[in-house]
Amino acid sequence: MAEKGEMNKGDLGGVFRLREEHEKVVKDCESRILHWKKVSGDYEALNDRLKTLPDQLSYDIMVPFGSLAFMPGKLVHTNELTVLLGDNWFARCSAKQAQKLVDHRMKHVKHELDDLSKTMKNFEARVGLVKDLETISANKGDCVDIREEVRNNGTSVTKGRQRIAHRPNSKPKLDAVLDLKEEDEENDGEDGSDEGSGKGILTEEELWARLDELEKLEELEDDQDRLSDNADMNGEDTSSSSSEEEKERDAAHPVNGVSLKPSWTSVPHSIAPPVMDRKQEEEEDEEEEGNCLPTIFFSHTVEPKKVRINTGKNTTLKFSERKEQKEHSKRKKKNGHNGHSHHELHKITTPADIYRLFVDVKNGEPIPRKSILKSRSRENSVCSDTSESSAADFEERRVIGRSFSYDEATHSDTSDGNADEDSPVAVPLRATSRFEAFSGTVIEKDPMPSAVPHLTITPPALPTILERKQEEVASDFAPPQEAPKKVSKFKAARLQQK
Amino acid sequence: MSSKSRENDDNSEGHSALKEELNKQVKEQKVVVDELSNLKKSRKVYTQQRNSNIFFLADRGQTLSSSKKKLDILKKELQDM
Numbered sequence A: 001m002a003e004k005g006e007m008n009k010g011d012l013g014g015v016f017r018l019r020e021e022h023e024k025v026v027k028d029c030e031s032r033i034l035h036w037k038k039v040s041g042d043y044e045a046l047n048d049r050l051k052t053l054p055d056q057l058s059y060d061i062m063v064p065f066g067s068l069a070f071m072p073g074k075l076v077h078t079n080e081l082t083v084l085l086g087d088n089w090f091a092r093c094s095a096k097q098a099q100k101l102v103d104h105r106m107k108h109v110k111h112e113l114d115d116l117s118k119t120m121k122n123f124e125a126r127v128g129l130v131k132d133l134e135t136i137s138a139n140k141g142d143c144v145d146i147r148e149e150v151r152n153n154g155t156s157v158t159k160g161r162q163r164i165a166h167r168p169n170s171k172p173k174l175d176a177v178l179d180l181k182e183e184d185e186e187n188d189g190e191d192g193s194d195e196g197s198g199k200g201i202l203t204e205e206e207l208w209a210r211l212d213e214l215e216k217l218e219e220l221e222d223d224q225d226r227l228s229d230n231a232d233m234n235g236e237d238t239s240s241s242s243s244e245e246e247k248e249r250d251a252a253h254p255v256n257g258v259s260l261k262p263s264w265t266s267v268p269h270s271i272a273p274p275v276m277d278r279k280q281e282e283e284e285d286e287e288e289e290g291n292c293l294p295t296i297f298f299s300h301t302v303e304p305k306k307v308r309i310n311t312g313k314n315t316t317l318k319f320s321e322r323k324e325q326k327e328h329s330k331r332k333k334k335n336g337h338n339g340h341s342h343h344e345l346h347k348i349t350t351p352a353d354i355y356r357l358f359v360d361v362k363n364g365e366p367i368p369r370k371s372i373l374k375s376r377s378r379e380n381s382v383c384s385d386t387s388e389s390s391a392a393d394f395e396e397r398r399v400i401g402r403s404f405s406y407d408e409a410t411h412s413d414t415s416d417g418n419a420d421e422d423s424p425v426a427v428p429l430r431a432t433s434r435f436e437a438f439s440g441t442v443i444e445k446d447p448m449p450s451a452v453p454h455l456t457i458t459p460p461a462l463p464t465i466l467e468r469k470q471e472e473v474a475s476d477f478a479p480p481q482e483a484p485k486k487v488s489k490f491k492a493a494r495l496q497q498k
Numbered sequence B: 001m002s003s004k005s006r007e008n009d010d011n012s013e014g015h016s017a018l019k020e021e022l023n024k025q026v027k028e029q030k031v032v033v034d035e036l037s038n039l040k041k042s043r044k045v046y047t048q049q050r051n052s053n054i055f056f057l058a059d060r061g062q063t064l065s066s067s068k069k070k071l072d073i074l075k076k077e078l079q080d081m
Helices: A003-053 A095-139 A174-190 A204-227 A239-255 A278-289 A321-335 A351-357 A372-377 A391-415 A429-445 A451-477 A480-485 A490-495 B002-038 B062-081
Strands: A059-065 A069-075 A081-086 A089-093 A296-297 A306-310 A316-320 A359-362 A365-368 B045-048 B057-059
Touching: A003 A095, A081 A095, A089 A095, A296 A365, A351 A359, B045 B062, B057 B062
Parallel strands: none
Antiparallel strands: A059 A069, A059 B057, A081 A089, A296 A306, A306 A316, A359 A365, B045 B057
């Protein structure tokens, strides 16, 4: 019985409370109804007064003088009222209009009263229901309460730890990640051979540490590059290691789920697994030096336009403007005045070089060449050294010289594959131009190192001489042939046929 | 059982409160009627307009009769309860 009583107490607590709440609502409704009744009564009184107010011209009244004193007075203008519309706005109107307003407001008050009475009835009914429930649960033991207790130790039922709903943008808990890592380490302890197959996740600190390391490595490499700028590094053997490297990379990349490393860094492995010891890393770095995949790395240094091409065979081709300039200066020294030496014919690196091939520089202005065929067709007119009078002659001669030099160059090309800057056969273009500008005598007197005059004079000179000879021969043999040249080609052909 | 008694208590409380209110009103009204009946004929009677502070001059006889009526109604109410 005692138990039952306690149970009932616990049970009834809720019911009592429910009843109390309901009763509260009912009481609230009652108080509101009272308030509204009062308001409606006020309005009724006002309405009555308004009905009778305009009946007389004036009323004797006691005018309130403050809150405590009164003065006898007269109420005049009995049909003039100011009605408060709300928010301190007043409307002047007659008593009848005021009555209408009062009626309108009375309607609203009545409506409110009706609503309140309805809700009150509703809650009174609920209170009655709760009372019935109370009597039933208190007095009779027939009713049985069926209950099922919810255990708090849900972890025993569900496997693992409870899942936490993260907010969409929040990071996962740090300790959870740490736990994962620890597990991974344990796994590695068991089988250390595989390189961190399970370490997908790194802690933030480890990540940053790794990044710092990589940065340092990069700086070191940059320094090395700067030191060994001129030294060409020739790879020992990387063809074999390439496949291994690739394999390693393939193994490493999917494992490191998040690769934060920028792609341009020279170290291909994005993030080494955290358990990998330093030694291993170094080995890897060495291997990476001999990385065989042909990749182009752009190193960000102060040097202007430095491109380092890693061909993968431990050879790094470096193109830096400085170097090129150095080379240029070297060549200039070698060639002396002949700034543009013929080796440029072989080393065509830019469109400008190609342009240079077919363009002469005269007085600092590039003048395009005429075609070789054209020049040869008109060759006959330009034979003698003394014909320096006309500009056309100059042109012609220049062209001849150039064409020959060009031929020479190509010859040299074919003769020895690596025709280089020092090849004596190459004839500078400028030399020819010079030669034309100042006549051949100047070249002979040119105070050059022994090689250069040889360069300048011999190759163009010989062919020109040859040509001249030919021309002379031609002129000797057939002086009248110059006449038919003026005739059209067809005619000439016919003549030949005859 | 206890709940029932409590119910009764509540009802009685509400009832008693109402009764007290009515009693008070009846007493007041009695006083008003006595005062009005004992007034000299030259005296002026003012009645307050409800919900305001203005007093209108009223007839002494009329007020006396109206107050008497009110007293009767109140007494009836009290008896009903």
